[in-house]
Amino acid sequence: MGRRVYFSFHYQDVVDFRANVVRNSGVFRAGDADFRDASIWEEAEEKNVRVIRELIDGELVGSSVTCVLIGSETYNRRWVRYEIVKSFEMQKGLLGAHINWIKGKNQQIKFWPGENPFEYLQLRISSDGKSISFFEKKDQGLFGNWLPYRDMPEIRNKHLNEKYYGKEYIFSDFYDTYSYSWDDGKKNFSKWVEIAAGKAKIK
Numbered sequence: 001m002g003r004r005v006y007f008s009f010h011y012q013d014v015v016d017f018r019a020n021v022v023r024n025s026g027v028f029r030a031g032d033a034d035f036r037d038a039s040i041w042e043e044a045e046e047k048n049v050r051v052i053r054e055l056i057d058g059e060l061v062g063s064s065v066t067c068v069l070i071g072s073e074t075y076n077r078r079w080v081r082y083e084i085v086k087s088f089e090m091q092k093g094l095l096g097a098h099i100n101w102i103k104g105k106n107q108q109i110k111f112w113p114g115e116n117p118f119e120y121l122q123l124r125i126s127s128d129g130k131s132i133s134f135f136e137k138k139d140q141g142l143f144g145n146w147l148p149y150r151d152m153p154e155i156r157n158k159h160l161n162e163k164y165y166g167k168e169y170i171f172s173d174f175y176d177t178y179s180y181s182w183d184d185g186k187k188n189f190s191k192w193v194e195i196a197a198g199k200a201k202i203k
Contacts (some may be wrong), residue, residue, distance in 0.1 A: 003193050006092070008083040018099040019069045022180055022189070027111050034045060037148035052068045053151070060130055065093035065196045068117055070177065071100055075115035082151045084171065085134055093196030094118075096177035097185060113179070118171035122146055125157060127166040132157045160202060174202055 009019045058077065060066070066087040076082055087094050094116060100110035122135040134149035178185065178192055183190075 002047040003065050003197060005193055006060055006061040006066045007069055008066055008080050009069040010071050010077050015117060018071060018102040018104055020068055021102050021156060022097060022099065026174060047053055056149060057086060060090055068096045070096050070098045070114045070117065072114045075117040075120050080117055081136060082138050084117060085149065085152050091200050093200040095192050095196040098177065098179045101181035103177060116172055118175050121171045122168060124168040125160055125166065126163045129157055129165040172174065180190065
């Protein structure tokens with residue numbers, strides 16, 4: 001059976017059709033793969049935070065890999081960040097796919113890639129290795145402020161061995177990103193998913 005992939009994205013990229021190109025690709029229509037995504041909670045925007053978290057958590061349980069579809073504003077979306085950190089906690093495979101060069105509904109591409117969401121999340125392992133704390137960058141560029149991540153400040157460490165103790169990393173140190181257009185995602189997406197699944201447990 002194929003991998004179950006959870007797609008994380010900014011909903012505007014669905015409106016502009018770019019996210020749909022990936023979600024509706026033949027990879028997920030061949031009968032041996034499946035996808036889940038954040039559209040389950042789009043209607044819950046007016047509900048409380050607990051409900052949104054529970055909806056996301058429930059869909060992540062049924063997946064093995066989370067793919068972040070990276071458009072122009074994906075990096076600063078609150079619930080995209082939550083999906084990334086929660087996927088880490090659940091030891092899912094993670095990868096990013098840039099989608100700005102996919103033609104939108106107006107048949108135009110965007111000239112610049114979106115910021116990498118993995119570069120806006122940081123984890124710090126305690127010196128005794130018992131816990132992992134998370135931080136998020138609030139501003140663009142090298143000098144953005146790192147603040148405690150409000151939606152999941154800390155978890156018990158069951159992920160990283162002693163060589164990581166007392167150190168800090170940004171998520172892009174661990175997780176790969178690709179361009180769906182330039183790296184031929186139509187042909188290679190399944191390979192990227194398998195690579196991400198193989199690196200789900202960081203060693």
